[in-house]
Amino acid sequence: MKKLFTLIVFMLSFSTWSQTKVEGIVVDENDNPIAFANVMFKNSTEGTITNDNGRFYLESDTRYKVLVVSLLGYTPQEIELTKSINYNLSVTLVEGEQLDEVVLYVGKQSKKNNPAVEILKKIWAKKRENGLYKFDQYAYDKYEKIEFDLNTIDSSVIKSKLFKGMEFIFDHTDTSSVTGKTYLPMFINESFYKVYGDNKLKKEKEELLGNKNSGFNTNQTIIAYVNDLYSEYNIYDNYLQLFDKSFVSPLSKTGVDTYNYVLADSAYLGKKWCYKIIYYPRRKNELTFKGQFWVNDTTYAVKEIDMQATKSANINWVKEMYIEQEYEVVNDSVFLLKRDYMLTDFSINKKEKSRGVYGRRTTVYDNHVFDDEKPKSFYDKKIDPFNPLVYDREDEFWENNRLEVLNEDEKGIYKMLDTLTTVPKFKQLYKAAEVLASGYFEFDKLNFDYGPLYSTYGYNPAEGIRVRVGGRTYKTANDQFRLQGYTAYGLNDRKFKYGISAKWLIDRKNRIILSAGTRRDVEQIGVNLTNTNDVLGRSFASSALFTAGANDKLTNINLTTAGLEFEIFKNLKLRGGSSFRTMRSALPEDFSLSYVDLDAPEGVSDVTRQFETYLTLDYQPGRETIGYGVERRDQNDDYAHLFVNYSLGVKGILDSDFNYEKVQFYYRKPWMIGGFGRLQTIFEAGKVFGEVPLSLLDVVPGNQTYFSIFNTFPNLNFYEFVTDTYTSVHLEHNFNGRIFSRIPLIRDLNLRELVGVRGVWGDLSEENKLLNTPANIPLIAPNDKIYWEYSFGIGNIFKVFRIDFNFRGNYFDLPEARRFSVTGSFGFEF
Incomplete structure (x- = not known):
């Protein structure tokens, strides 16, 4: 069969435009492959260079009869091409006199007096x-x-x-x-x-x-x-x-x-x-x-x-x-x-x-x-x-x-x-690939997708084992309307949770989008400094089965939101809306969200009810997208992202508890530093004007998982620092193997070195400390000095793994302070 296949390929080759084809390997007298040898058709300018393994392939529309292989320090070889197609050639170069014609210099060349x-x-x-x-x-x-x-x-x-x-x-x-x-x-x-x-x-x-x-x-x-x-x-x-x-x-x-x-x-x-x-x-x-x-x-x-x-x-x-x-x-x-x-x-x-x-x-x-x-x-x-x-x-x-x-x-x-595409088996293979890539299983006749499959199971101390099912309406990637929802059940608390979200693209030209949603769930709200009103966002409460320390600072949240956005010009969006949320601790014995409330019977409330309006400006210059529906996909990830948010809390509306104003600024930018790799930067700043409970303050994002999550502090526990005023910087540089490539013993492993530095300064007013006196966790802000961490990482382990060694820079005397941690991640990258 192999001979037959070779014959078929040989016959097919004659149907191509090329008249001469050569393929093979160049070796020395000891059968060691020779890299960067010159391979040319004689009396022509058509040629190539052998690769790192000494192999070459060359073809031309012209019929040539002689191939010349040469290298400085070796005697050039002329190979007669008796056929138009010559595969599996093995050319041996012998050390000896170098002729003047068709010369390729190898080894390090001088930078001075070099005409090239x-x-x-x-x-x-x-x-x-x-x-x-x-x-x-x-x-x-x-x-x-x-x-x-x-x-x-x-x-x-x-x-x-x-x-x-x-x-x-x-x-x-x-x-x-x-x-x-x-x-x-x-x-x-x-x-x-x-x-x-x-x-x-x-x-x-x-x-x-x-x-x-x-x-x-x-x-x-x-x-x-x-x-x-x-x-x-x-x-x-x-x-x-x-x-x-x-x-x-x-x-x-x-x-x-x-x-x-x-x-x-x-x-x-x-x-x-x-x-x-x-x-x-x-x-x-x-x-x-x-x-x-x-x-x-x-x-x-x-x-x-x-x-x-x-x-x-x-x-x-x-x-x-x-x-x-x-x-x-x-x-x-x-x-x-x-x-x-x-x-x-x-x-x-x-x-x-x-x-x-x-x-x-x-x-x-x-x-x-x-x-x-x-x-x-x-x-x-x-x-x-x-x-x-x-x-x-x-x-x-x-x-x-x-x-x-x-x-x-x-x-x-x-x-x-x-x-x-009409063959049933191909349809099955293609559908399986789509499920793996998107995480959703499609029911084409119903215009409905079940998923995401990867969120089916989770665990946290409040819910125990958590089971989740959900889906979305989906006819094409360019749907003008998208409805998504899920329900989840915790085996420990024996409670159902749910979430539902709807988006409608009213005007495609100006990308005017009306959105609304509601969610009742257990959440870890101390994982981001910059606010989000995404009803169906990822839940860090159930993102890992294994954590560094008890993940017991969880919140029961009931959130309803509605908003309207439009694109002023390409990649600049203005969004406005309002939300109403109620929040209470999911584990009150371990984590209290109580605050002083003089109108309450005992002078303390453990539930926060809050109505809020917001206005955001979202600018992503250089962003390229695919699609024209209510949801679009990014084509690139090298663009900057500028986000400014203003929120206004109004007391009394829907029995809301507080008046306040909040301003937040977020800027992310990746930088390609020439041949030195890629630098990822994030800068955040924000302030709350007014007195608010712990559930509405800004928590410096810790990371108690064993996963490397950018824009968090892996040596901080959840709620270790709480602020109403903050400034944060995260820097992470991937050298893409530039340093390791120069170390002989590990060069061939193709590892990549990463370094990271991150810091945050924040403050918490005396008024907010007094308001949150009933809370059973220490309310500390890094206002004495900037809290900082640094890390060293090794990426591309077996092409898919990364491991980071994280070191705490200061504030060692805080309770349960973690001086050192090891985190890792898994992913496919070029």
Whole structure:
């Protein structure tokens, strides 16, 4: 069967456009793989470099008969290609005299008197003058094609029970032009945009005119995930943001400290004389590439570049990543990006024969127009996030606007995938994957989802074991109306809890949303400084079966809220509403919420009833979303978040107990610090004006679980600090393995180092202390000095685990003060 499959692949290969294909490995006399060896078709500029394991794949539309493999310090080898397709080649390089032709320098190259570095410096000096930066305004057409494919298809895959009843899909296998592996297309998406920009205004507008995909037409989650994977990048930037990581660009000003550069050749590309520069990393395990680029000899604009991520790069689930960019010569001084191709091989591990999924993105740019000035209002005007015509274009539209014609295999994908989605077994597999990803089980005929499944069981001292069932109305991801609810039962307190929430998108253009809900439950209200009126938010009271110390400071809360919000402009929302809540301790013997009440029979009340109105301003610049319904999903997580809240408590309304005002400020911002990793920052501040009970004060968020939860203090117990005025800062930096990659003994483990520092200052007025005298816990605020903690963490343990070692900085004399703690988390990250 394996021989038959090899024959089928061989025959299919002749149907592709390429005329010459070679694949194999380069080794030395001891059979050790040789990395970064030069592999080229003789008398051509077409070539590649072996990867970290000495393997290579190369193909060309031209028929070549000789392959040249060379390396400084070895005798070059010329291999005769008797066939157009040559797989499983093994080339042995013998140490000896190095000839002058086709030379690749290896090892560390000098930064001084290196002609390649001198050319690189001229690229830096000219980069702002090339391409779109030369003009005040610009506009162009943009066509994007994204495809996902199963790769390393062999006879065992074809015969697998998993694909029983779906064997017809294997008629559409093809061979990658980058890796030489056989793959099976599973998803394709095409988009066509008009892009407008103004360099003086620093504004850009992208208008989607057409979108077409097959297999998952209505699944915006998949489309959003695809878009998130393939973010935009610019090779002239010092760092390229790919998969939430900062790769050092080969054209970076810090490149000479990261890469070795060699001036390898010069030749005409089109009508332009260009230099060929080869580059490869100076060290292993860093986020770097290897490859080559051609640069013009007068304008120093890059004409072509290819970049292949090194296998030792500290990135998970990505075995291969390959990028090609081609630039168009407009005139003597202007080069514009014409075509951008990126292939990613997603896999569980980086072994050569491991199976995975190819993600391929091709972007083509054309029809540039310059210096056509448009008013600022043109860029500020909102674009309808969903125009049904965009997703229902006729074939004629695509024939006229595809900037790159689909080949025969790609044309067949649409028909194959449309057929596949009608196969019952595929529907079952797809539905199972959706349940795992969303946590909800869909009942399509009822337009209802059961879940979230992961909240079914919980535990806390008040309820004991807690069982929860719930669901939501769900027709599509773009529903204008969403109703959600749940009920829960505690085996200890033998009480039912419930929650229900409704949201209605009244006006899609201005995103006017009316919401209301009610909830009766047991809650841990001391886990956030900034208020939230989310009725169905996550309950920290039942989030863990194991805690550090007794989680006995729980509150019975009955909350009803209603609000209205609208989007002033993109990502700026104004929200107003009101709420009414009653709160009492769920474990009064251990945790009292009592306060002085002169109108009560005994002068003390243990229940707080409070009506409150609120007005919030929520700004998230740079946020990209998918969907146009009442709920939208984020496409990125690198945006800032600014939140300002004003609350007014009014005594007397619905028998409310207190008058007060509360102001709160929240700011979160992630920062990519070049090649040094990612810094996450949060700043919060707030104040309560007036006298309020403990249930309405601001509690510094402790963390008594064994999970690492950002924006909490892992060495604080719940209610250890209580304030009516506070300022808090949290800093956490992930170096993404930059330090560990330079330590030989642990380098290959691909671990990642994290450091964190957090601090809070707060105060509590004497009036509020007196009001809460009946409380049976100490009311302490960190007003004498700033309370602070620091932590050291190790991430990417077995690719999924993280462990943090947390240290308390001061206030050691407080009761039950925890000087040290260990927390951890589990997750999938690139």
